[in-house]
Amino acid sequence: MGFSETKGPHGVVVVQAEGQLIVGNRHELKDLVQSALERGERRLLVDFSRTGYIDSSGLGALVSISKRIRETGGELRLSGLNDDLRSLFELTKLDTLFAITETPEQALTSF
Amino acid sequence: MTSPLRICVRRTSASEARGSATLVTLRVPSDVTCIEEAVELVTRHCVAGHDTTRTMRFRLRVVLSEALSNAIMRGNAEDHTKWVEVRAELVPDAIQVSVTDEGPGFDPDAVPEPLRPEQLDEAGGRGLYLIRKLVDAVQFNEQGNSICMTLRRR
Numbered sequence: 580m581g582f583s584e585t586k587g588p589h590g591v592v593v594v595q596a597e598g599q600l601i602v603g604n605r606h607e608l609k610d611l612v613q614s615a616l617e618r619g620e621r622r623l624l625v626d627f628s629r630t631g632y633i634d635s636s637g638l639g640a641l642v643s644i645s646k647r648i649r650e651t652g653g654e655l656r657l658s659g660l661n662d663d664l665r666s667l668f669e670l671t672k673l674d675t676l677f678a679i680t681e682t683p684e685q686a687l688t689s690f
Numbered sequence: 691m692t693s694p695l696r697i698c699v700r701r702t703s704a705s706e707a708r709g710s711a712t713l714v715t716l717r718v719p720s721d722v723t724c725i726e727e728a729v730e731l732v733t734r735h736c737v738a739g740h741d742t743t744r745t746m747r748f749r750l751r752v753v754l755s756e757a758l759s760n761a762i763m764r765g766n767a768e769d770h771t772k773w774v775e776v777r778a779e780l781v782p783d784a785i786q787v788s789v790t791d792e793g794p795g796f797d798p799d800a801v802p803e804p805l806r807p808e809q810l811d812e813a814g815g816r817g818l819y820l821i822r823k824l825v826d827a828v829q830f831n832e833q834g835n836s837i838c839m840t841l842r843r844r
Contacts, residue, residue, distance in 0.1 A: 602759045603722045632748055634755040635820050639813035646811060663748040670823045671816050672805055 582608050584615070589690050591622040593683060597629045600637035608637075612644040621653035622690050626683045628659030633667055645677065654678075656686040694719050697731050714778040718758060720766040720791075728776065729754045736778050736785050740843060749824040750785065750841060756817045757789035757837050765791030765835055784826075788838040795834030 581604070587593045592615050600608060608625075615623060625641070627633075641657070648655045656678045660668065668674040680686040698715045714735045718728045729751050737747055758774060766772040769792075778787040804815040822828055827840040 599726055599755075601726060601755050602763070603725050632751045632755070634752055634759060635814070635816035636759060638816055642811060643813045663745055667752070667820065670820065672810060676810050 582611050584611060587624065587683075587687050589622065589687065590620070591624050591687055591690055592620045593687075594623065594625045595629060596625060596627050599631050599633070600627075600640065601632070601634040602636035605636050605640035609640055609644055612647065616647065616651055616653065621648075621651060623648060623653065624656045624658060624683060624686045624690075626659045626686075627657065627661075627664055628683070630659070630664060633664060635671075638667065638671060638673060642673070642676065654690060656680060656690070658683045658686040695724060695727055695731060697735065699735055712780040714776075714780065716776040718762070718774040718776060720762045720768050720770055720772050720774065722759065722762055722768070725755055725758045725762070728758060732776055732778055732787070736780055736787070740780075740782070742843060746841060746843065750787075753821045753824050753839050753841075754787065754789070756821050757787075757839065760817055760837075761789050761791035761793075761835075764796065765793030767793065782843070784840055784842045786838060786840045788836055790831075790836035793835050795831075797834055798830050798837075 581597055583595045585593050594611060612623060645655050658680045659682065660679060668677065668679065680689065695716060695718065700713050714732060716728060716732055718724055732754055733747060733750050736750060761774040762768060766774065772792040775790045776787065778785060798818060801818050804819050809815065821839060825839040826842045829838045830836065
């Protein structure tokens, strides 16, 4: 469980969310994104292909980092949401706030 | 470190109207880092021996996480001397799970739906809304410190 970071093509930082994104670990993701922004990174992708579930605190953390990235002139994409995870974004209308692609590859080519 | 979580599972005839039931109970300390393990323990016992869809397991995990998070952070205000009680009653066609904290309670009807466009950019306020959307029925006790969520097995 946790978040790992790799560098993809076009200078995109790819964050892999493994396990859960919930109240107990949301600060790890926020800190990781903050560090990337402080290093000057501006294109970030969070991939949920290996994620079990997300709670409302996890969704809130994504809203916060999305705001922070926008404020620095950067871009955030999300990918790899299965039907259950995607339903959380649809129920909360957050699918209208985030750029979501099916696969990380699709996200990387669309930056 | 040893986990502070101790799950209790017993067969009971408490739910006579619906035949025999299994009761799963768990006491959780007011520490958000215990939520993930508590969710997994309760979910594992709720689905054992039953045909349960992936979506139902997903929904159970999300609403348990939400209810525990509300109970620990809002109800018990992360006071480590207070506990949260989880009680799941399992019958063949449904899972009924209640989460009770030691706080003063709140008025669930006073919590607004978080869907107004200006709220989209807010980090909080989606927990209770998600619970209501993901389960078949939600009830609170009069004090507002105990939520009971029913998920029907389909």
